[in-house]
Amino acid sequence: MTYKVQPGVVGCAIRPVITGQHRSLEEMMYDTVQLALNDAGLSIDDIDGIVVASNDQFDGRAISVMMASGPVGGVDRDILSTPSASEHAFVMGALRVASGQYRTQLIVSWSPTEASSLSEAQRLGADPYFHRALPLDELSAHALQAAALEAQVPGVRELAARIAAKNRHHGEQANPKTRPEAGTARWPLEPSMTSQPVTGAVALILASPEFIAERGIAQVAWLQGMGWATEAGFLGDRELGEASALKVASHQAYAAAGVKDPATAFDVVEITDATPYTELLAYEGLGLCDRAQWAEQVRAGTFQRGGALPVNPSGGVLTHNPVFCTGLIRIAEVANQIRGRAGDHQIDNVRCGVAHAASGFAMQYQSAVVFGREQGRAA
CATH class of the missing domain: 3.40.47.10 (Thiolase/Chalcone synthase)
Structure with missing residues (x-):
């Protein structure tokens, strides 16, 4: 790598299809983040910063990241948002860890189907x-x-x-x-x-080699x-x-x-x-x-x-x-x-x-x- 430190993925939660109407969008985000944290054996207190990716038109809300801050753990924690693409959130989070300024990053994205017409949202x-x-x-x-x-x-x-x-x-x-x-x-x-x-969500946790070594994390996908x-x-x-x-x-x-x-x-x-x-x-x-x-x-x-x-x-x-x-x-x-x-x-x-x-x-x-x-x- 040409970066200062090499990030590694230590936790994932992949929910490619979420059915049922018993959980709100905020609850869906919270559930997804908790699954990723559990997969990594970490808590939200271990996360230095968060990058989320969402589409306001799909969510049916203006500045959707404001609503997301609570359920994903962004209150009193550094949080960024990108509306362009979910993968761009990963790039941003990886660069933050690679810069040496952050030890951990939580990356979260979601895609609901509540909008009356996703086709019309895309057209706009x-x-x-x-x-x-x-x-x-x-x-x-x-x-x-x-x-x-x-x-x-x-x-x-x-x-x-x-x-x-x-x-x-x-x-x-x-x-x-x-x-x-x-x-x-x-x-x-x-x-x-x-x-x-369909409605779905995904979350990943990135960490620095120093953090991974300190916690003794064995299952790592190195970027x-x-x-x-x-x-x-x-x-x-x-x-x-x-x-x-x-x-x-x-x-x-x-x-x-x-x-x-x-x-x-x-x-x-x-x-x-x-x-x-x-x-x-x-x-x-x-x-x-x-x-x-x-x-x-x-x-x-x-x-x-x-x-x-x-x-x-x-x-x-x-x-x-x-x-x-x-x-x-x-x-x-x-x-x-x-x-x-x-x-x-x-x-x-x-x-x-x-x-x-x-x-x-x-x-x-x-x-x-x-x-x-x-x-x-x-x-």
Whole structure:
């Protein structure tokens, strides 16, 4: 790492789907934080600072972080908020620990479904002169991206269907008690290639090596590298059939981690698969597989659980889609794989993994995070 100290994830709480109406949004946040603290064997008194990520429109409140401070433990404690993406909260918290100014950080994000129309909430976040008039929401943007990719890569639709089936099968193994609903069709996307929004939440705890050593914490996912980049906001200024920002973000992460060959460096990968087309683009953007090899690798089962490089053993976004916090969930899933705490979808002997987080219209925000079991660089 190029930072002053190397952060490690010591606690996680992943709640990709929360059902029932018996708990308020504030209670849901509190429950999630307490689960993460219990997983780490810590109390809120051990936390130096908090970074939260939420969407005011989804929450149906103005300045949602003000409401969140109490349930997440922010009263009389340093707290920051980012409305751009859940994964950006992780980046902020990791940088705070890496700076040496904080020993611990709590990262929390949530995504309710109380808004009468999440599609309308997303439209209001779009460019007011062109995109709102379309009208544009995230699913429509993903559909435009899928159409662009179909125009560039013959036969990609069959591969997308295979990836969707893979992730749904993984999701059934990881969460046998909950079955995801098929999403909404937006040409060329079929319902099986998307998923309905659900209520969910996630929390992680980051700590410095000094703190980890003092507490004798054994199950640690060491942050070895991370990178992030942003595409142009206007879709007409972008090549939707490419993932240019992800290539920049992964290059940053791999340079910090010392990863030379990403196709062979990792034991597990979690990708923000809002659609199977976005997963294909992430294969390329992360350097896992060039598009010339997509067909061969997908048909060979390379990215299935039990394959050479398992991708989304959790089932990914196609299994459960808490829209705003899916990126942070991917980061937490890889951290749990490294820590050996992924439950029914744990992959054997995971030593290094990469998480891809994407948010916004057609993967506007891109991030890559590399974790390892050993402190230091991946290779």
